[in-house]
Amino acid sequence: xxxxxxxxxxxxxxxxxxxxxxxxxxxxxxxxxxxxxxxxxxxxxxxxxxxxxxxxxxxxxxxxxxxxxxxxxxxxxxxxxxxxxxxxxxxxxxxxxxxxxxxxxxxxxxxxxxxxxxxxxxxxxxxxxxxxxxxxxxxxxxxxxxxxxxxxxxxxxxxxxxxxxxxxxxxxxxxxxxxxxxxxxxxxxxxxxxxxxxxxxxxxxxxxxxxxxxxxxxxxxxxxxxxxxxxxxxxxxxxxxxxxxxxxxxxxxxxxxxxxxxxxxxxxxxxx
Amino acid sequence: xxxxxxxxxxxxxxxxxxxxxxxxxxxxxxxxxxxxxxxxxxxxxxxxxxxxxxxxxxxxxxxxxxxxxxxxxxxxxxxxxxxxxxxxxxxxxxxxxxxxxxxxxxxxxxxxxxxxxxxxxxxxxxxxxxxxxxxxxxxxxxxxxxxxxxxxxxxxxxxxxxxxxxxxxxxxxxxxxxxxxxxxxxxxxxxxxxxxxxxxxxxxxxxxxxxxxxxxxxxxxxxxxxxxxxxxxxxxxxxxxxxxxxxxxxxxxxxxxxxxxxxxxxxxxxxxxxxxxxxxxxxxxxxx
Ligand SMILES: Nc1ncnc2c1ncn2[C@@H]1O[C@H](COP(=O)(O)OP(=O)(O)O)[C@@H](O)[C@H]1O
Ligand SMILES: [Mg+2]
Numbered sequence: 001x002x003x004x005x006x007x008x009x010x011x012x013x014x015x016x017x018x019x020x021x022x023x024x025x026x027x028x029x030x031x032x033x034x035x036x037x038x039x040x041x042x043x044x045x046x047x048x049x050x051x052x053x054x055x056x057x058x059x060x061x062x063x064x065x066x067x068x069x070x071x072x073x074x075x076x077x078x079x080x081x082x083x084x085x086x087x088x089x090x091x092x093x094x095x096x097x098x099x100x101x102x103x104x105x106x107x108x109x110x111x112x113x114x115x116x117x118x119x120x121x122x123x124x125x126x127x128x129x130x131x132x133x134x135x136x137x138x139x140x141x142x143x144x145x146x147x148x149x150x151x152x153x154x155x156x157x158x159x160x161x162x163x164x165x166x167x168x169x170x171x172x173x174x175x176x177x178x179x180x181x182x183x184x185x186x187x188x189x190x191x192x193x194x195x196x197x198x199x200x201x202x203x204x205x206x207x208x209x210x211x212x213x214x215x216x217x218x219x220x221x222x223x224x225x226x227x228x229x230x231x232x233x234x235x236x237x238x239x240x241x242x243x244x245x246x247x248x249x250x251x252x253x254x255x256x257x258x259x260x261x262x263x264x265x266x267x268x269x270x271x272x
Numbered sequence: 273x274x275x276x277x278x279x280x281x282x283x284x285x286x287x288x289x290x291x292x293x294x295x296x297x298x299x300x301x302x303x304x305x306x307x308x309x310x311x312x313x314x315x316x317x318x319x320x321x322x323x324x325x326x327x328x329x330x331x332x333x334x335x336x337x338x339x340x341x342x343x344x345x346x347x348x349x350x351x352x353x354x355x356x357x358x359x360x361x362x363x364x365x366x367x368x369x370x371x372x373x374x375x376x377x378x379x380x381x382x383x384x385x386x387x388x389x390x391x392x393x394x395x396x397x398x399x400x401x402x403x404x405x406x407x408x409x410x411x412x413x414x415x416x417x418x419x420x421x422x423x424x425x426x427x428x429x430x431x432x433x434x435x436x437x438x439x440x441x442x443x444x445x446x447x448x449x450x451x452x453x454x455x456x457x458x459x460x461x462x463x464x465x466x467x468x469x470x471x472x473x474x475x476x477x478x479x480x481x482x483x484x485x486x487x488x489x490x491x492x493x494x495x496x497x498x499x500x501x502x503x504x505x506x507x508x509x510x511x512x513x514x515x516x517x518x519x520x521x522x523x524x525x526x527x528x529x530x531x532x533x534x535x536x537x538x539x540x541x542x543x544x545x546x547x548x549x550x551x552x553x554x555x556x557x558x559x560x
Contacts, residue, residue: 065457083456084456084457088457090454092454094450096448096451098451098454098455098468098472099549100475100549101472109468113455113459113460141549143549158458161458161459
């Protein structure tokens, strides 16, 4: 591998990350991540799949700068990630909206935290609210919204900071199947599926649903557990836009081949 | 997806549905309709009727006067201005002591949650004194302060400060750490996180504590004024005992209940206004 070359092109670089838990009083008991290395070029939609407990969230949190590796490093555009960074947008499975802020307040939180002028913040939030289809709901509180709308609000909140990389940890796992497939398509639209590759955001998308990964991603990293590590790096080159792709043979075959890869891992997970 | 979807165009059109609840409904009477209010009125009348019958059977108006005599006494206290005067005296003491309890209690609760050493020291003291009823301190408070303003204020403060401490403490222990992580990923610093995430998170808890504190404060003030004040509602009850005016005594007693209820309703309104996202302000909402 010509690591030299990819390293310069890569937006995100993950090098030999290890994460151990239980280092305190007793000896290290759990290797949550072992030797995880990969790079993500700009504009790529990269999915991470793996059985629960394999360290997907841990990995994402490390890249987001809210958790730290025991060794190894993650860097963004060549500089090491040492803490949260507005260029790294993060979204969790539970929406984690601020319950005391309205939709507008939630969406403006990021730009205001960065000290943007008031007028600019207003413009930004208005655009994002329209973009995710929440116009007319600006003054609602999160508990007055449906699950799908809360998720849109969380998406807009992340996008309002105009991040370079979107880090998403099972963002659609909590919504019902129908809303989910709508949100998947919206997500691809926001990512820039219908725009040229150079205008797309970079996405790292964690999911445990293989078909979701195949539907969304350009590339799928498959993780195994005990210890958490990457066991396969699979390109996913189905034609875009993918709206009709779900029923094609290629889609089904790719989904099944990944399922086979994960089968043993998953069976192992249920026995624990 | 629609090609060329602009930023302004909603990806999915949503119908605006009015989900807003009326903020004011159910605050003062605590029920959501006239129907329920009538039910309350009926049961009140029934209780008065029962009281009246028992009074007749007892046959001694000095022990249990009829409800109508009591109402009449209440009315006379009202028009004479005495009712308002004594009520204001008690409310003023309440306001001073209660505010003081909030100013001391909330920071102490926060400090206990934030620093282990404070929890171990102050927290220990708080939890060992807390089971002692405020009433137990009244005799010694008479020795310390004599009869006057200080005693009731001290006793109310004592009654009100613990709920403030405990709920402020609980709010920080309960805080959703993910919300703080989210705020950090969005670029917020420590001060901003404290002001816009930690404090708002604690508001419903603190306000619930404030309601409990108000109830306890109101009970304490009457007890304190029975023995340790030259005026006020508690004193008025005691005074009517000394002059053997049972109907007026009962009028004062029930008036204490009415004022206490009104204070609680006001605070519920405050909760709903200050923390519209929380459920704590609704009657039957969670109380901690
Ligand atoms: N704070 C922690 N302390 C100890 N073990 C942890 C902690 N966080 C996660 N783990 C463990 O690390 C492993 C990976 O967790 P996680 O990253 O949440 O997995 P996933 O997101 O893939 O389900 C799990 O076995 C989990 O129990
Ligand atoms: Mg996870």
